[in-house]
Amino acid sequence: xxxxxxxxxxxxxxxxxxxxxTVVGTERSAPRDPGAVLAVSAGGDVAGSVTGGCVEPAxxxxxxxxxAGGAPRLKTYGIADDEAFEVGLPxxxxxxxxxxxxxxxxVAPIAGAVREGRPIALEIKITGQDAGAKRLVGPGxxxxxGELLARGETGIVETPEGQVFxxxxxxxxxxxxxxxxxxxxxxxxxxxxLGYRVTVCDARAKFVTRERFPDVDELVVEWPDRFLRxxxxxxxxxxxxxxxxxxxxxxxxxVALETPAGYIGAMGARRTNEERAxxxxxxxxxxxxxxxxxxxxxxxxxxxxxxxxAIAVAAQIVQVLRSPKKEEVLAQ
Amino acid sequence: MAAGNMGxxxxxxxxxxxxxxxxxxGKPYVLATVVNVVRPASARRGDRxxxxxxxxxxxxIGGACSExxxxxxxxxxxxxxxxxxxxxxxxxxxxxxxxxxxxxxLPAPLLVIxxxxxxxxxxxxxxxxxxWRVRDDGVEGADAVVVATMGHGDEDLLAAALGSxxxxxxxxxxxxxxxxxxxxxxxxxxxEEAVLRIRAxxxxxxxxxxxxxxxxxxxxxxxxxxxxxxxxxxxxxxxxVDPVCGMTVAVGPGxxxxxxxxxxxxxCSAHCRARFEAEPERYSGLRAP
Numbered sequence: 001x002x003x004x005x006x007x008x009x010x011x012x013x014x015x016x017x018x019x020x021x022t023v024v025g026t027e028r029s030a031p032r033d034p035g036a037v038l039a040v041s042a043g044g045d046v047a048g049s050v051t052g053g054c055v056e057p058a059x060x061x062x063x064x065x066x067x068a069g070g071a072p073r074l075k076t077y078g079i080a081d082d083e084a085f086e087v088g089l090p091x092x093x094x095x096x097x098x099x100x101x102x103x104x105x106x107v108a109p110i111a112g113a114v115r116e117g118r119p120i121a122l123e124i125k126i127t128g129q130d131a132g133a134k135r136l137v138g139p140g141x142x143x144x145x146g147e148l149l150a151r152g153e154t155g156i157v158e159t160p161e162g163q164v165f166x167x168x169x170x171x172x173x174x175x176x177x178x179x180x181x182x183x184x185x186x187x188x189x190x191x192x193x194l195g196y197r198v199t200v201c202d203a204r205a206k207f208v209t210r211e212r213f214p215d216v217d218e219l220v221v222e223w224p225d226r227f228l229r230x231x232x233x234x235x236x237x238x239x240x241x242x243x244x245x246x247x248x249x250x251x252x253x254x255v256a257l258e259t260p261a262g263y264i265g266a267m268g269a270r271r272t273n274e275e276r277a278x279x280x281x282x283x284x285x286x287x288x289x290x291x292x293x294x295x296x297x298x299x300x301x302x303x304x305x306x307x308x309x310a311i312a313v314a315a316q317i318v319q320v321l322r323s324p325k326k327e328e329v330l331a332q
Numbered sequence: 333m334a335a336g337n338m339g340x341x342x343x344x345x346x347x348x349x350x351x352x353x354x355x356x357x358g359k360p361y362v363l364a365t366v367v368n369v370v371r372p373a374s375a376r377r378g379d380r381x382x383x384x385x386x387x388x389x390x391x392x393i394g395g396a397c398s399e400x401x402x403x404x405x406x407x408x409x410x411x412x413x414x415x416x417x418x419x420x421x422x423x424x425x426x427x428x429x430x431x432x433x434x435x436x437x438l439p440a441p442l443l444v445i446x447x448x449x450x451x452x453x454x455x456x457x458x459x460x461x462x463x464w465r466v467r468d469d470g471v472e473g474a475d476a477v478v479v480a481t482m483g484h485g486d487e488d489l490l491a492a493a494l495g496s497x498x499x500x501x502x503x504x505x506x507x508x509x510x511x512x513x514x515x516x517x518x519x520x521x522x523x524e525e526a527v528l529r530i531r532a533x534x535x536x537x538x539x540x541x542x543x544x545x546x547x548x549x550x551x552x553x554x555x556x557x558x559x560x561x562x563x564x565x566x567x568x569x570x571x572x573v574d575p576v577c578g579m580t581v582a583v584g585p586g587x588x589x590x591x592x593x594x595x596x597x598x599x600c601s602a603h604c605r606a607r608f609e610a611e612p613e614r615y616s617g618l619r620a621p
Contacts, residue, residue, distance in 0.1 A: 031449050031482055033542050052449060054482065093506055189461060193454060193544055299536070301552050302559030307462045315536060315552035322539030 001037040001122070001167060004048040005111045008039060012104035017042040019063040023050050024126055024165040025096040025156055027078070032095075035154040035167045039102070042067055050097055051077075062099045072100030072132030098124060098165060100132040109136055110169060117171040121149040128162025137166065152236055172197040173236035177216075178224035178252050179243030180207035183267065186310035187240055188216045194314060196238060201227045203248065225251035233259040238317055240297065244268040250279045257289040263320050265297035265313060294320070347380050347391040351437070358439040358465060360385055362406035364393050367417065368431035374398075375430045385410055387584025394420070398430045400581045400600035404571060407582040409436040440465045441558060444474040444498075446489050447481030451504055454547035455480070462551065476500035476554055478534055483509070487516050494526050500557045502534025502550060572597075575615040576604035592616065 001008075001022070011018050021038040023030070031052040038056060039047045040063035050059055055077045062075060078094030106122065113120035121137035123145050137145045144157040145166045152170030156163050175196035177184045184200050191198045192215060201220040202208050208221050220227055224241070233239075239256045241249050244267050253276070256264050268276060273295045280290055298312030299319070342350070347363075354361045362383040366375045374395050381391025381399075383406035393402050398420040405418040413436055420430040442465045445452050455478060456466045471477050477493040479486055479502070486503060490513070493501045503510055510532035517527050535549030536556075570583045579600045581587060588599040592612050599605040608615050 031451075031543070052482070093509075186461070190458065190548070193458060194548065195544065299552060301536075301556035303555060304559065305463065308555045311458070311462060311548065311551050311555050314548045315538060318541060318545045318548055319536075319538040322541060322545070 001035060001048075001110075002114060002169065004037055004039050005107070005114060007047040008102070008107045009111050011039075011041050011045075012107040015104070017067060018102045018104070019066040019099060020102045021050055021059045021063055021097050021099040022124065022165065022167065023095055024074070024098045024124075027094040030093040030095050033154075034156075034165075038063070040064065040067065051095060055095065055097075059097055059099065062097075066099050066101055072098070074098050074126050074131070098126045100124075103134065106134060106136065114169050119149055119152075119168070119170045121145055121166050121168045121170075124165045124167070125161070126156070126163050126165050131162070173234075173238070174199065174232065175238040175240065176201060176224075176228065176231065177240045177242060178202065178248065179241065179245075179267075180204065180212065181242050181306075183242050183306040183309055184240075185213055186306040187242065187313050188213060190310045190314045191238070192216075194317070199231070202243070223251070224248055225255045228252060228255045228259070233261050235260050235262045236321070237261045238263045238321075239265070240313060241266040242297070244272055246276060246279055249276055250283065253280060253293060254283055254285060257285060257292060263294065263317050264292055265294040265316065267297045267309075268295060270296070342381075342391045344378065344380055344391070347382055350382055350390055354382070355437060355439075358442075360410055360436070360438050362409055363435045363437060364391075364402050364406055365433045365435075366393065366430060367433045368429075370429040373428045373430050383407070385584075386586065387582050388586045393432065394430055398432070400574075400579055402432055402434070403584075404580055404582045405432070405434050406436070407584075409434045410438070413438060441475035442467065442473060443476045443478065443554065444468070444471050445478045445480060446471075447479060447484070447504070449480045449482050449504065450543040451546040451550075452478070452480035454544050455550055458547055458551050459554070462555065464554075471496040471498060474498045476502070476557070478502045478504065478550060480504035486513050487520065490517060490530055491520070491522065494522070494529065500554060501530050502553070503530055503532040504535075504546065504550070505533050507533055574598065574600045574604050576600075576607050 019040050023032055023034050023036040025034060032050060036050050037048045038050045038059055040060060049056060062073060075097050076094060110120055110122060119139045123135050123137050125131050125133040137149055139149060148155060148166045149168045149170060152168055152173060154166060154168045156165050172195055175191040175198045177187055177198060177200045180200055180202035188198045188200055198216045199218040199220060200213050200216045201222055201224050203223045205221045208219050213219055239261050241252050243249055249266060253266060277290050294316060298309055299315045301312050303309040303312045351363055363380065364383055365380040366377055369375055369377050375393060375398055379392050381389050381393040383389055383403055387403050387407065389399060389403060393399055401420050409416055415435045418432050418434050420432065440463045443459050444467045445456050459466050471493050474496055475498060477498045479489045490503060503513060505513060514527050514532060535546060536553050538545060538549045541549060571580050572583050574581055575597060577600055581598055581600050583598045588602050588605045590597055590605055590609055
């Protein structure tokens with residue numbers, strides 16, 4: 001819904017009635033993820049998309065019907081459904097789309113929170129008596145919606161009264177990149193693609209410049225360990241230690257291992273890694289904690305250039321955060 | 333000027349300008365730079381030249397004495413993609429030692445992405461950051477083809493990709509749909525070996541993923557594929573021994589050659605060719621196979 005918030009704000013300001021169609025679930029492959037929205041105004045204007053074109057015409061019809069006074073509805077489009085051929089969803093996947101009116105007063109609080117980087121979620125009842133009921137969920141709220149928001153996840157929650165769809169607008173998770181090296185710029189770029197808020201931190205001011213890092217969210221001149229002591233870290237946080245200089249790496253890793261960060265990776269050839277592990281042991285870090293460090297950083301895909309290393313790092317981050325128990329997949 | 337030269341004296345700066353032009357056009361070449369000289373030698377440190385895949389030379393790299401050997405090493409470098417330092421010693425009686433850095437500059441691999449989907453768009457953008465060339469139509473000349481149409485004619489596109497010579501062919505699809513697409517290709521009569529060349533679903537298996545994550549998984553697989561390919565980017569050069577001086581020379585359009593008793597003989601220079609043509613019977617025992 002992020003992509004259409006500005007349009008929704010404008011429509012809300014004009015007092016235009018709006019229907020939104022929200023992807024609330026997908027099975028197998030689908031072009032857009034849960035939370036994607038197609039918004040239709042009373043004037044017939046359209047913003048966003050739910051499948052990238054496959055079922056938009058059918059969904060548009062449902063939205064117009066809702067705007068004309070029709071009840072909220074949960075529609076399923078998929079190859080298994082006869083309707084799929086009719087509407088032309090060829091993706092082999094199934095999408096569940098909830099269509100209903102959007103109360104204009106919900107738009108401003110969501111847009112405001114997203115702008116200011118505060119977590120907020122929109123909860124929509126999608127089955128049962130009061131399907132279409134909506135409320136906003138703030139951070140720290142107990143219950144399943146609050147838990148989803150804390151993890152930054154969007155999805156369906158089963159409740160005794162029926163299914164509830166929770167669309168989380170969590171601030172982007174943090175990626176901290178230590179070491180203002182060439183690899184850092186490449187890792188930062190791909191980190192932004194994956195939706196991270198990227199900070200590059202190095203104690204050496206002359207390396208930490210906008211010219212070298214044009215597309216990172218924040219540049220920090222500070223010793224990485226000192227920075228990390230005061231930076232927010234949660235299970236979604238990614239920490240990449242790229243300096244391969246023990247005097248920066250060892251203190252940074254020691255602090256990183258005291259946090260709940262979801263991914264910690266460190267660059268360096270095998271000997272560097274062994275020496276670093278030895279120094280961490282000398283600092284009293286346990287074997288279990290040392291095993292949390294992905295080193296050498298990145299999946300082994302034969303990377304040579306910094307940009308290729310960044311791809312290997314990104315692939316490893318996805319793998320670790322998506323399927324923490326799985327062994328590393330090696331390229332064939 | 334030596335046999336393979338494109339003609340006209342090309343200075344060191346022109347060589348760099350020409351190198352940039354070739355790189356921009358996506359054409360392969362070798363940049364050869366003299367990095368060390370033990371006198372006497374006709375080359376000086378910093379002399380440089382370009383060597384093209386057909387053996388033509390642009391620039392100064394020591395003239396007739398070291399040039400044929402540089403061309404030979406350059407074409408080997410184009411074939412295996414490895415940068416090397418070639419030491420030219422005793423190639424000519426008058427020469428000392430000339431060390432030449434041989435850098436093959438190969439065009440970035442070409443990725444063709446067919447189809448409109450968020451994963452396809454992100455893949456295209458990311459592949460460019462890794463230095464690949466990216467196109468969204470026509471599989472001709474592609475090193476890798478990724479089909480991401482979300483179902484609009486995947487079978488036809490994959491069949492075309494299989495016939496294109498692309499080394500990597502991937503299909504963006506769920507495991508289930510990938511299975512049905514491959515089954516359809518089999519019923520169309522494609523042999524099993526061809527069907528097995530298709531990576532379906534494309535990309536390393538990183539777990540359930542968003543569109544951006546699927547793009548990362550595919551690009552990671554492409555990087556791995558690029559670096560584990562066994563064959564070199566260009567065919568190995570054909571080489572022959574100059575029957576006059578005994579030097580191994582690369583044979584190309586620019587090579588000095590003559591036909592003797594129905595057999596083509598190659599030389600390092602016009603000088604050697606003239607000597608051969610004056611007394612072919614004296615050198616024909618050394619004739620290259």
